[in-house]
Structure formats: structure tokens, C-alpha cells
Amino acid sequence: MTESYLQNLFAERIGGRQYGKSTAIYKFEKIKRAKRAALAANPGAEIIDMGVGEPDEMAFPEVVAEMHRAALKPENRGYADNGDAVLKQAAARYLDRVCGVKGINPETEVVHSIGSKAALSILPAAFINPGDYVLMTTPGYPVFGTHAKYYGGLVHNLPLTEENRFLPDLDSIPAEVLKKAKALVINYPNNPTGASATAEFYQRVVQFARKNNVIVISDAAYAALVFDGKPLSFLAAPGAKEVGVELHSCSKSFNMTGWRIGFVAGNELLVKAYGDVKDNTDSGQFLAIQHAAAYCFDHPEITEKIAAKYARRMEALVQVLRAAGFNARKPQGSFFLYVKAPRAAVKPDGSRIEFRSAEEFSQWLITEKLISTVPWDDAGAYLRFSVTFVARDQADEKRVLDEIAQRLSGVKFEF
Numbered sequence: 001m002t003e004s005y006l007q008n009l010f011a012e013r014i015g016g017r018q019y020g021k022s023t024a025i026y027k028f029e030k031i032k033r034a035k036r037a038a039l040a041a042n043p044g045a046e047i048i049d050m051g052v053g054e055p056d057e058m059a060f061p062e063v064v065a066e067m068h069r070a071a072l073k074p075e076n077r078g079y080a081d082n083g084d085a086v087l088k089q090a091a092a093r094y095l096d097r098v099c100g101v102k103g104i105n106p107e108t109e110v111v112h113s114i115g116s117k118a119a120l121s122i123l124p125a126a127f128i129n130p131g132d133y134v135l136m137t138t139p140g141y142p143v144f145g146t147h148a149k150y151y152g153g154l155v156h157n158l159p160l161t162e163e164n165r166f167l168p169d170l171d172s173i174p175a176e177v178l179k180k181a182k183a184l185v186i187n188y189p190n191n192p193t194g195a196s197a198t199a200e201f202y203q204r205v206v207q208f209a210r211k212n213n214v215i216v217i218s219d220a221a222y223a224a225l226v227f228d229g230k231p232l233s234f235l236a237a238p239g240a241k242e243v244g245v246e247l248h249s250c251s252k253s254f255n256m257t258g259w260r261i262g263f264v265a266g267n268e269l270l271v272k273a274y275g276d277v278k279d280n281t282d283s284g285q286f287l288a289i290q291h292a293a294a295y296c297f298d299h300p301e302i303t304e305k306i307a308a309k310y311a312r313r314m315e316a317l318v319q320v321l322r323a324a325g326f327n328a329r330k331p332q333g334s335f336f337l338y339v340k341a342p343r344a345a346v347k348p349d350g351s352r353i354e355f356r357s358a359e360e361f362s363q364w365l366i367t368e369k370l371i372s373t374v375p376w377d378d379a380g381a382y383l384r385f386s387v388t389f390v391a392r393d394q395a396d397e398k399r400v401l402d403e404i405a406q407r408l409s410g411v412k413f414e415f
């Protein structure tokens with residue numbers, strides 16, 4: 001069959017003439033396929049899914065009701081563009097009350113996003129010229145880097161390791177990279193490590209940014225999901241507003257992944273640039289959704305309830321994994337538990353299964369134990385367990401956790 005001329009028209013950034021021809025299977029597709037195969041091999045069996053990166057529950061009924069009320073108002077029907085004042089003002093109040101960030105001007109220092117992913121994909125257009133470097137932590141959420149590369153930018157990865165408490169080593173960046181670095185992207189509480197930042201770290205980031213003329217993008221998608229104390233915002237660090245912006249989202253903190261709503265706040269000029277590119281990208285999120293999000297930001301107790309559930313599940317999962325030999329420790333926030341992958345599993349008959357990577361272990365776990373996780377081999381071999389597994393109620397939650405313990409017993413893991 002002759003190839004269509006269309007095959008020659010793809011941009012190099014997505015593979016050029018080779019677009020669509022690669023047979024490589026990506027990690028998340030492999031996980032999906034392994035889940036399907038495990039189900040087919042064990043009809044009717046329960047797959048315990050700890051691979052998903054999103055809440056297992058719906059938005060709270062009062063948020064849905066708020067959205068309904070707002071959707072009935074004719075004035076909310078049209079293009080929202082960069083938004084009205086409702087979400088902007090609620091975002092500024094939220095940053096003040098919940099995150100201790102004083103003095104955010106809702107008119108000039110906040111613009112909504114159609115979720116943080118959309119903001120991370122828009123922001124590089126505002127800053128990245130060909131040859132510019134972006135400093136990204138790895139393992140991590142790659143969207144800003146992917147789009148920076150679309151514009152001819154380069155990504156320098158900063159590994160997150162246990163020895164560094166999963167904070168990037170800013171002193172490790174080569175001088176020639178630093179010279180061309182435009183942006184540093186950080187994300188705490190972190191996906192996938194579950195690690196939290198500290199006020200000292202954020203202070204160091206501000207100094208680093210000033211010294212090296214770098215923009216800071218703080219992706220705070222999990223910021224409010226903390227198990228003790230108050231959320232820690234990058235913007236609360238003295239001087240942070242001079243060097244960066246922070247991205248907040250209702251997705252994880254309010255069980256609203258499908259609603260697509262969040263905001264970008266911080267430096268006025270950076271927020272303006274984001275707003276200008278956004279204006280040429282989308283026409284804004286439906287105002288009824290924006291107003292429901294404003295309700296959320298005025299009701300942080302919703303997030304506290306969600307976080308309490310994750311904390312409870314996290315404590316139980318840590319115990320289960322520790323009993324199975326994993327060096328699991330409860331993180332301070334997020335819904336991710338990140339543990340070192342074993343090198344081998346030994347069965348009672350003495351037979352050994354070796355794992356050369358976290359990916360191999362994760363495949364074994366889904367195939368043999370019907371437990372789905374996400375493997376990361378970017379900075380050591382680790383597995384991400386998400387405590388967003390499906391359970392009807394607390395009794396069912398306990399049953400699922402007992403089931404995990406049961407499935408992991410019977411083999412001895414070697415690390």
C-alpha cells in the first residue's frame with residue numbers, strides 16, 4: 001500500500017515522517033495491557049488498583065450544588081476568557097488563609113487555568129526560545145518539559161533521591177546549563193515520591209532563582225493534601241513573588257480531576273504573560289465551574305476531610321508493606337507512597353524471581369498478585385502505590401488492605 005502524503009507532513013517534534021510508526025510501548029500503556037491480561041487470565045478476580053493518580057471519590061455534593069446554581073445563571077453561559085473576579089478573589093483569599101501567602105492581588109496576580117496540566121503546557125510558550133534550558137526534577141510530571149522541547153528548549157533533569165530527601169541538588173547543575181537555564185519546575189508534595197518541601201528549601205530556591213535569573217514554576221497540584229499542619233506554599237517564601245508563580249488545582253485537593261479547574265498565581269508580569277498566551281490558546285473554563293472552584297477555595301475543610309482519609313489509608317498501607325519487607329514510610333502529604341522495588345522474590349519452594357528494574361517488579365505484581373502500581377526507574381528502582389484504590393467504605397478499605405497483605409505474604413522479598 002502506498003503511503004499517504006500526510007505521513008510526510010508531521011512536525012519533527014512529534015516524530016516527523018516516522019510519526020505513528022514506533023512500536024515502543026510506553027509505561028502507562030504497558031500497565032494498562034498488563035491489567036487487561038491479568039483480568040483475562042483470572043476472570044472475576046479483584047484487581048487492586050494502586051496505579052491511578054486520581055481520587056477515587058466524587059466532588060463533594062455541596063460543590064456540585066454550587067456548580068448547578070451557577071450553571072442556571074444566564075450571565076455565566078458564554079466564553080469566560082481569562083475569567084471574572086469570583087475565582088480570582090477566592091484564590092487570593094485561599095492563598096492567604098490556607099497557605100499563609102499575604103498580599104496576592106486578585107486582579108493582577110491570579111489567572112485561572114483549565115487544570116494545572118493546561119497551565120504547564122501554556123507557560124513554556126511565554127518563556128522558552130530554542131536552546132533555552134528548563135530544570136526539571138526526575139522522576140516527575142513531564143508536561144512543562146515536553147512543551148519546552150516543542151519550542152526547541154532543552155531539559156536538564158535533577159534526580160530526586162532518598163539521600164537528598166527527594167529535593168533537587170541545585171548545586172549539581174553544570175555552569176553551561178545554568179547559563180542557559182530559563183525555568184526551574186518544582187512540585188511539592190511531589191508526584192511520584194510523595195516528598196514534601198521545607199521552608200528552607202523554598203528560601204534556597206528563591207536565592208537560586210535570583211542569582212541565576214531563573215523563573216520558578218511551583219506546581220502545587222497536591223499542596224493542600226497534607227497530613228499534619230498547614231500546606232506549605234512556595235509563594236510564602238520571602239521574595240518568591242519576585243521570581244515565580246505557583247499552580248494550584250481543584251483536581252486532587254477537591255476530588256475534581258474531570259472538572260478541569262485551577263489557577264496560576266504569583267509574579268504579576270509572569271501571570272500576565274501566562275494570561276496572554278492562554279488567551280490565544282483557550283477561551284476560559286465555564287464560569288459555573290470557576291464559581292464552584294471559588295466555593296472550594298473558600299471551604300478548605302473539604303480538603304482536610306479528603307486528606308484525613310488518605311492519611312488513614314497511608315498508615316495502614318505502610319504497615320502492610322513493612323510487614324512484607326518494604327522500607328515504607330508515611331509521607332507528609334499527597335496520596336503517593338514511594339518505595340524501593342525489591343531485587344528478587346523468593347517462593348517457599350526456594351525458587352527465585354529476579355527483578356532487573358522496578359518495571360519488571362511492577363509487571364510481576366500485577367500478573368502474579370493482581371496489584372497494579374506504577375514503576376519508576378528514573379532515579380533508582382521505585383514503585384508508586386497510590387492510596388486512591390477503590391473501597392466502598394472504611395470496612396471495605398480494611399478488607400482491601402488485608403487482601404493486599406494476604407497477597408504479598410508467601411514470598412520473601414530481597415532488596
Ligand SMILES: Cc1ncc(COP(=O)(O)O)c(C=O)c1O
Nearest residue numbers: 115116117141187191221249251
Ligand atoms: C505533579 C502534577 N502536576 C499537575 C498535574 C495535573 O493536574 P490537573 O488535573 O490540575 O491538570 C498532575 C496530575 O496528575 C500532577 O501529578
